[in-house]
Amino acid sequence: MSDYMKRSFLVALWFVFLTFPLMVVKVNTLKxxxxxxxxxxxxxxxxxxxxxxxxxxxxxxxxxxxxxxxSGEDESTRLGFGQRLLVEPKLYKPVLAVLFVATIAFxxxxxxxxxxxxxxxxxFVVLGLGLNVTVGLAGLLxxxxxxxxxxxAYTYGILNSFWGIGFWTSLPIGGLMGALFxxxxxxxxxxxxxxxxxxxxxxxxxxxxxxxxNWEEVTNGAKGIAGIPRPGFFGADMSITxxxxxxxxxxxxxxxxxxxxxxxxxxxxxxxxxxxxxxxEIACVAMGVDMAKTKLGAYAFGAFWAGxxxxxxxxxxxxxxxxxxTFMESALVLSIVVMGGxxxxxxxxxxxxxxxxMPEYLRAFSEYRxxxxxxxxxxxxxxxPEGLIANVRRKYRGHKVMTEDVNx
Amino acid sequence: MPxxxxxxxEVKGLTMDFGGLRAVDTVSLDVCTGEIVALIGPNGxxxxxxxxxxxxxxxxxxxxxxxxxxxxxxxxxxGFKSNRVTTIGMARTFQNIRLFQNMTVLENVxxxxxxxxxxxxxxxxxxxxxxxxxxxxxxNRSYDLLxxxxxxxYADEFAKNLPYGAQRRLEIARAMATDPFxxxxxxxxxxxxxxxxxxxxxxxxxxxxxxKIAILLIEHDMKLVMNISDRIYVMEYGKEIAQGGPMDIRNxxxxxxxxxxxxxxx
Ligand SMILES: Nc1ncnc2c1ncn2[C@@H]1O[C@H](COP(=O)(O)OP(=O)(O)O)[C@@H](O)[C@H]1O
Ligand SMILES: [Mg+2]
Numbered sequence: 001m002s003d004y005m006k007r008s009f010l011v012a013l014w015f016v017f018l019t020f021p022l023m024v025v026k027v028n029t030l031k032x033x034x035x036x037x038x039x040x041x042x043x044x045x046x047x048x049x050x051x052x053x054x055x056x057x058x059x060x061x062x063x064x065x066x067x068x069x070x071s072g073e074d075e076s077t078r079l080g081f082g083q084r085l086l087v088e089p090k091l092y093k094p095v096l097a098v099l100f101v102a103t104i105a106f107x108x109x110x111x112x113x114x115x116x117x118x119x120x121x122x123x124f125v126v127l128g129l130g131l132n133v134t135v136g137l138a139g140l141l142x143x144x145x146x147x148x149x150x151x152x153a154y155t156y157g158i159l160n161s162f163w164g165i166g167f168w169t170s171l172p173i174g175g176l177m178g179a180l181f182x183x184x185x186x187x188x189x190x191x192x193x194x195x196x197x198x199x200x201x202x203x204x205x206x207x208x209x210x211x212x213x214n215w216e217e218v219t220n221g222a223k224g225i226a227g228i229p230r231p232g233f234f235g236a237d238m239s240i241t242x243x244x245x246x247x248x249x250x251x252x253x254x255x256x257x258x259x260x261x262x263x264x265x266x267x268x269x270x271x272x273x274x275x276x277x278x279x280x281e282i283a284c285v286a287m288g289v290d291m292a293k294t295k296l297g298a299y300a301f302g303a304f305w306a307g308x309x310x311x312x313x314x315x316x317x318x319x320x321x322x323x324x325x326t327f328m329e330s331a332l333v334l335s336i337v338v339m340g341g342x343x344x345x346x347x348x349x350x351x352x353x354x355x356x357x358m359p360e361y362l363r364a365f366s367e368y369r370x371x372x373x374x375x376x377x378x379x380x381x382x383x384x385p386e387g388l389i390a391n392v393r394r395k396y397r398g399h400k401v402m403t404e405d406v407n408x
Numbered sequence: 409m410p411x412x413x414x415x416x417x418e419v420k421g422l423t424m425d426f427g428g429l430r431a432v433d434t435v436s437l438d439v440c441t442g443e444i445v446a447l448i449g450p451n452g453x454x455x456x457x458x459x460x461x462x463x464x465x466x467x468x469x470x471x472x473x474x475x476x477x478x479x480x481x482x483x484x485x486x487g488f489k490s491n492r493v494t495t496i497g498m499a500r501t502f503q504n505i506r507l508f509q510n511m512t513v514l515e516n517v518x519x520x521x522x523x524x525x526x527x528x529x530x531x532x533x534x535x536x537x538x539x540x541x542x543x544x545x546x547x548n549r550s551y552d553l554l555x556x557x558x559x560x561x562y563a564d565e566f567a568k569n570l571p572y573g574a575q576r577r578l579e580i581a582r583a584m585a586t587d588p589f590x591x592x593x594x595x596x597x598x599x600x601x602x603x604x605x606x607x608x609x610x611x612x613x614x615x616x617x618x619x620k621i622a623i624l625l626i627e628h629d630m631k632l633v634m635n636i637s638d639r640i641y642v643m644e645y646g647k648e649i650a651q652g653g654p655m656d657i658r659n660x661x662x663x664x665x666x667x668x669x670x671x672x673x674x
Binding site: 261264265268269271272275276280284286289290301 | 463465489499500506508509514515520521523524527528532533539542543546582583
């Protein structure tokens with residue numbers, strides 16, 4: 001412990017030294033005087049000392065936990081609380097019931113502004129779940145995911161402004177267009193891995209934005225497309241408030257739909273092949289899995305959700321322009337996936353809600369948004385690389401298990 | 409001696425160059441129905457490279473890799489992707505274990521069934537009767553295989569948590585799940601203790617006798633090789649220096665000089 005103190009003390013000294021010119025010395029150029037703000041130095045010292053102590057304590061805890069895991073303790077029987085919440089009906093049933101009521105009641109309890117923000121958060125939940133398939137399940141890094149989101153949004157915008165095609169027709173078309181672009185962009189990067197994949201997908205994301213900005217005849221360039229209709233309900237005339245509420249419920253259904261479908265896929269022949277591809281590509285192909293087909297499937301399936309929800313995003317905003325589809329959005333969705341725990345559905349939902357709602361409600365934070373994402377990423381990688389809620393693998397039951405149960 | 413009827417794998421004059429290095433130099437090798445064939449040689453002789461050429465991980469520089477699957481037409485498979493080779497019916501294990509670490513033991517085996525099942529993305533979403541039947545078949549077959557390699561009790565463990573010997577057996581089960589007519593094992597006994605090696609010895613013979621799968625194996629454990637092999641090929645510096653039954657190989661002066669003399673007797 002005293003070693004900790006000593007080290008933290010040194011860290012504090014170092015920080016005091018580093019920040020001295022910035023925090024302590026203040027030159028007043030008008031009066032030609034120097035102000036010495038010694039109190040600032042004290043705060044820096046105390047702050048650095050406490051943070052350093054916390055840091056070391058957390059690191060030590062992490063290491064202890066790792067050692068425990070290594071010393072042969074059966075990991076699968078010691079699930080964390082988050083995981084227990086997922087697998088034990090006694091725990092998750094009441095939670096689910098409360099959540100259900102809260103979700104239904106939300107637009108009735110809060111005003112249209114809040115509901116609108118919630119819709120945005122739900123859009124990012126679906127984006128997170130979609131990217132989670134590509135990145136978390138299949139292990140294919142994608143830093144340009146926002147491109148498919150843009151494809152969906154512009155599909156609706158263009159279809160509507162040129163041909164007056166409505167929301168409900170555009171919705172599946174948007175999803176399919178997303179998937180199509182997923183395949184098209186997937187082809188050239190089939191053989192890339194790691195850093196190269198990161199760079200190329202990053203490029204794709206930027207290209208999408210540049211194309212939208214410059215293809216004025218179709219996309220209306222930087223001016224964007226305005227007057228996009230909100231989702232219709234059998235042609236009923238709706239006020240903005242009821243339209244927003246309606247969009248909210250639509251998004252809730254959308255999230256449930258996404259969870260349902262991705263869950264089915266996760267526990268299927270295709271989902272297992274995606275995971276195997278993530279774990280070891282050479283072994284996976286050597287076991288008879290077609291690499292190109294499987295990867296393209298993962299890109300297409302992930303991109304499908306972005307396209308689908310892009311249509312809803314366009315309808316929610318009634319206005320789209322290229323600035324909604326920057327690298328920032330890609331990074332945001334990726335943060336959601338990393339923070340939530342690769343492959344974990346509940347984790348992704350929580351992460352999406354936190355990362356979208358926090359900057360909206362804590363305005364003070366929103367300026368430091370990028371900084372915070374960076375910090376969160378680094379902290380997650382050090383302390384919880386498995387994400388907030390680690391994925392629980394499914395146990396399959398076969399005929400052999402039953403015979404064994406009888407014998408036991 | 410099992411009756412030797414027909415060739416399953418026929419490799420002729422296989423050569424593999426890495427830049428200036430000739431890792432495999434005009435090697436020819438056959439495996440027939442019901443055989444256990446061993447490929448031995450000192451480290452760096454080019455055995456693993458030979459496997460990689462046959463299973464489509466590398467495209468051989470020269471030579472022919474011909475397969476004669478039972479009851480199907482013969483094919484020259486040079487340059488086929490490894491998933492196609494596996495689908496044709498030749499499955500392998502790896503010298504440096506390549507399991508899917510963060511998947512369960514059962515799921516590892518289930519991956520082997522991938523090429524024998526057909527569910528598409530749409531099928532996985534709809535979960536029709538055929539999909540569910542295939543899925544249950546996959547699970548049942550995988551449990552059966554786990555039982556055969558004595559890993560049943562580990563089914564729900566992550567593959568990374570298995571002891572070393574068990575990981576090697578899991579690789580064999582995973583390869584068997586692809587319904588191969590020929591199994592290629594790259595140093596399956598490496599890192600096993602003598603007791604595990606004996607069990608492996610029995611397992612390999614059992615696979616050949618009851619599953620009717622022919623076996624080509626690379627192995628350094630001479631006792632195991634001499635015990636179970638019908639024929640043995642010896643490689644050194646990329647070249648094939650001898651072939652024959654265990655007795656011939658044991659007494660071949662070239663082999664003794666290259667290999668047995670320095671390693672097996674030690
Ligand atoms: N991908 C590769 N690139 C370059 N050289 C290789 C490659 N793979 C194997 N080699 C070389 O080929 C030779 C044979 O290696 P290998 O087949 O692994 O031998 P063995 O399995 O008999 O121990 C070695 O000299 C090795 O360095
Ligand atoms: Mg080798």
